[in-house]
Amino acid sequence: MSLAPHSDAVDCAWLLAEPGLRPAQAGMRIALDGERFGVIAPRDAAGPAPRLLALPARANAHDHARTFRSATLGAFGQPLESWLPFLGTVPGMDPYLCAATSFARSLRHGVANLMVHYTRVQGGMDYVDEARAVARAARDVGVRIGFAVAMRDRHGIAYDDDAAVLALLRPGIRDAVARRLAVQPVEPALQFAQVDAVARMVEEEGLGVHVTVQYGPTAVQWCGTPLLEAIARASVDTGRPVHMHLLETRYQRDWADAHHPGGIVRFLDAIGLLSPRLTLAHCTWARPDELALIAERGATIAVNTSSNLGLQSGIAPLAEMLRQGCRVAMGLDGMAFDEDDDALREMRLAYALHRGWGYERAMTPAQLWSFAAGHGPRSVGGALVSGGRIATSAPADLVLLDLEALDDDALFDDIDPLELVLARASGRHVAQVLVGGRLVVDAGRVLGIDEPALRAELLARMRAALAADPSHAQWRRTLGALAEDLGPLYREGRIGRCCG
Template structure:
């Protein structure tokens, strides 16, 4: 016997299979049958029904890379900028508890149809605090009712500028007052040791389950010692978990590996035993053709974050080229979507628009491609393609029921392609019901497992008790001109210098937007 029926004018079983006037039957947290609506109503007479003739039923959407900033960054007076100076403003973000910031983010996600998320976060400053933080975050996701892979990390090295051996030279370029302010900030910052990080992950990973998992989340290769990355690769295999990291996000990160190590980043990852199916990389904006080939051959995954890439001036990732070359690409929101909307449908449209270049020779995405990123690509990145991302019998009952009335008004062609319509016109406001593991976590557009007003009261109370510290934001503004001048030198080194000989053949960032190469 089924627990519920999900009925729609369209049932999107997968990006390549859309059924008209069909119904999905759910039992014990799984899809048990899919069939024509009339037949299913007869077969499952009396079973509660959700949706209807103006609805579409979609697989649960997957946000493959995220950060829980608690409150939109513009509300915190933290403006968008190049990643390098922007990172220094991070300590000034609002001082919310892990539970409240995570629950607030999770509520926003389910309202846009996201049923699973990869959350990269801080590992804390000590082993005991790290365990407590991660347990709080997992409980918040559990209370809201969303699946989550929680991937903690830290920046252990090169915290001021990219590249081993670069820091002292950069510090010598700073005026004394700026240097003093930076050193005070760094002295106050406590960090989890590498060994305690490994102990933390060994302790927390076995506590994961089908709803909340724990992954390794080294923040980025420039911030993580190579021996630690090697150990993470081995431990992830031993503990049967996964890894997510940032890679090749900014233009200067794209220059860093070959400039410092004389080797492309993906080749370094491969040499460390890191580049494989367990690894997912957020951004990879500055991946070249050889990098893309290595990623595809390895089975590693990429989370494409188009809104964040624009906001932090990283550029436009070659997502269409990656997909054409066989890379498994998912879609991430990064906590920094355009306008802070946290609307995954907006993110799909942005991914589509940015990857339809103005010349016919270039790789391009179609609506089905970006819908696949938000479903199948995310499921593959999670290592759960056998049970998430589609509405086939036996798959987890993670589904989204959307009201198509608004996007179809005032008229719609009878033969409209539903995927084109969903990607082209749907918004978070059209999401009516969200089901995760067979349970309704959103109904009538409202959360069912957590009272949003009470959470907001708690959020405001915490902010009154721990107002944000403005020192870090001021420091980021002081450092900004010196950081940008420093990195500009990487672009304008003498062509005969040893550094220039190691520079990657990355095209000029302006040409990247319209290049046919």
């Protein structure tokens, strides 16, 4: 079956309207009413229904719009603290090409709503122009994004003053590390002006249907208290969402305990950041009392299962988050298990890891679907945005899986389609994707852009730039040395634990 780009109905063999809450329905027709679902009822057409399984589109509640993947950059196996600098091993490229290829990869795997914490600026142009290129890429690809303008003012090399860290490194790399990584603080007023300028651009160019502008403090260890307090006040005044990292690694936990002995989450609450407008990425090392306060204040936690595994950060206490009543959403963080942005596989991995052992159930299928599809749209579009279900008047974000491929041995006709999804579904089973009632992926191809051509152009430009500038090879060697130096410093507690 192939839908026309503006069809007014979708027929399917099975419908999972609210997976885990309502049973699968056989032989259904899903009417489309503009950008929302219309009437949903049993189909009355002659002949068998197309062998498609309809389910809600996924959301990616934490990501960065990076197109080049970790292993490609030579960063595989590095913990977060030494992995981060590897993101700068390649030169900046056309931000439209980078964003469009990244968004297309996510969309092909069934993601309709995608968070972009824009921490990696490509450079070479005015920031607002770069943000415009990213916003246009979202529009052309057909996804909705939250665009969080990254904000920071300290600690560019490690979780301490840059000068203090440089003094602990081998002398031969200090100058290069300082030039590339040391923070050049920007006054908070200028950072807020940049956020406001991006928001005006989005509004003036009519891109608001695809882009929600947010404040993006990178994390408490990278933002001084005055900057965080100003962000909290601005979020109250404007209603603008806030997106930030928190307690991703054990070394961030050590830093937090040393610098905020009264509790880092209580600190965020005291300055007014902890609210339904806030999404906290990771919380891998959060404690039960901290999770209880996050839940009480209505903030969202974006858990990034594969990223935490790949960067050796730990396993988030997702079961405890659910027990405490936290709103938890799925993030891919540009680090899905196979580095392919496969949101279906990510969802299944999270379920396998967190559902409980033996006969104990810590996460239900319904909770899994809220995690994978229901809560993420809030992180992307704001606290009033909903998603994750197929119902009349709900946003028409839909993924159709190829049942012939998903149930390729098909021995019985009474197998629950949800069990097939949880057992084996991946991006290769995605037949079509609709976002806002519009067909945007068909037979594995993104319809709004020529993804293969854009990717080929991006790779050609990148390879030419690397060939023309041999300094990138030397920088990669420097980063290897930096990683060797940072490891013992973190293990021995010589970085980040002193409050002096």
